[in-house]
Amino acid sequence: MKIVASSDWRDAIPFDTLVVVADIVPGEPTRCFTCGTDSEPRPRTELWAYKHRHPKNHDGYVRFYCAEHRPVLQRPVVAAYVAPGRSARSSRAAAERRPAKPTIPERQRATCPNCFVEVSATGECGMCGWSDS
Template structure:
């Protein structure tokens, strides 16, 4: 069985980039987060969904903002040109540097034929008391 995160409309909202709420999730008029709960209801065509990053939840969280309070989109990271580097030669040959790790085969463990659990190092099954001979 494969465990996956649930599909949600918030997954379609990009991080730190405002999106019109009507395009993401249709519904009734709602309020701007910054204006507060006492503000007037605004149609979803006048609100922006903004997905913030969260330090403990990788999905982040989405808030709705009016045009006055919507945060600016995050600037695109600029790719710097790679600087020319000179590699220092190692005194060892390449064959000595790349030594593969030895493959250690997994040890076959004794299993109880009645309970189908691994028996302890003493050879006795902790469930039914069967002993390996």
């Protein structure tokens, strides 16, 4: 028996992105996760869905947040990559100076003509007892 994960509306939400709840799951008013169950339900147009990553569940989990409690998205800072000042000619010259790796041909192994299995180093087939000597 193969166990597979079910597919639902949470699969459509990208990780680490805020999405208006009404856009993904229409329905009745609901509560902010941080405000708790004692708070008043809010319209889904005022709540944000955020899909968190989970260390043991690759699908993650989704929480709804009000505007006051929604997570702050931190975009990673990408450093500019500066390529070394080498020309294409110098890299080709360096490649030409390197010696080529020697190629070792694969040795043909002896096989039994009856069973078509590889024969041991003694020259005797382990399946049928055929010997090459």
